[in-house]
Amino acid sequence: MSRTQPLHFKGAHFDFDISKDPIIYSILNLTPDSFYDGGVNTGIDQVLHRIETELTYGAKIFELGGKSSKPHFDDISADEEWNRVAPYLKAIQERFPKAVLAIDSNTDEVIERALQSGIQIINDIDGFNSQTKLDLVGKYKPSVVTMFNGRNFDEQPQTLEDTMTSFFTDSIQRLEEQGLDRENIVIDPGVGFSNQNTLEFDLIKMRATKQLRQFNAPIMIAISQKSFAKRLFDAGPDERLIPTLLFEAYMTQLGGRIIRVHNVKETQELVKTYQLFQDILN
Template structure:
């Protein structure tokens, strides 16, 4: 029996106890236009080798993405999005039959195809805001990541925390009504998702991580290489790693437990350092 004071992230064929230590959730963008690594993963064998290496560094979950969600992204058809993902998915499942896979998609038919293909986790930047998606959740019972997408709201700094509070309360309730348990639901404050792209909003969302613990669900840290670092330090994409790691450590201290990243090896080092830090504080 699970200790009621523990926090688990559970789904089909996986159960991660994240009470004390975060886990690594690796991003595999299969798009030519992603903000950080667009066009990098262009060879199936290269991706398979990358997964094997990142598993050795402790990555537990691998997320496939067939469409960029960067600000003002160019939308594509559902068929094109799925065609980017499917060949990689089949090869990954063949080589790593026990792997835990997620898909980053807000497209109804792509989500359905992913679930039919055995993907265990759906990461929807729109927070499962349609009945079609909720019906798919009810039918397939996947685990989910539901994100607060500031582009879907009239964000105001004075009311942003209240808006996020209402969003997560309502979204978790809808997902539970569709048959999920809290340990199947990961919540993400959506740092970096704003049409106005303001640093002020991103800092509010990072601080809100502490308040998100009230929902007793796993909390995602998804700030890897985000552009708020550019606004702080005028850093291009090759210079954002150290600030990213420091902010991830801050959000981990506030309660974040699933770190969604491009840089797995460095994140493993962050987690080891975080554990040492915790031990020193407890001495």
């Protein structure tokens, strides 16, 4: 997992050295309809206990989401999305004031409310594709995750990597023009986000992790429990952990450093096992 040059992910009150080792980024879906864990996090006390437990397993960032982004998701109003998140955010900030928090949203109004409430990281599945979002980045200077959303492009297998490279070149430039540094910007190849919705596209995006290292920016591994495992093994939502972990290890070896997951304990075991394996090789 070593790199030829230092790499950090930085933001308000955090600085993670990810040159060698990845960090764990925990998903806290607060929606009734998410593809894997919709309706699971149903109470504030439950979520607070989960965060407390996952901190002991090494989670560094906790991401709140108030709207599903699964294929053909049902869109909701900005008010409904924010009202799902706000009470949890307040409770988490009171109980864990030093926690590094993110929000998963592509809604202008929700992003603004999150920034006003002290959220440090904005994860936008649409890659900050509106001037309003860019203006908010310029005003608040959050750290960000910019994702290549293949649903917004007419993808072809032969040109997909070039399309992704062009997209991230443009997205990073626009974010840097708003005052962010490269180490504030995480890039996510968007596995599972495609109009084609095929294993071929998912594998191309996973392999592209190596090519995306050219940007010298943190790369997110966001494949937890996704449907590539269904297409490989006809695996249901509760049967996707092993292929998820194996492909996460593969993408880590290629240069991914921020592992966005539902299963924090098992991911910690993956990271420790991988570190041991690297020590044996060296």
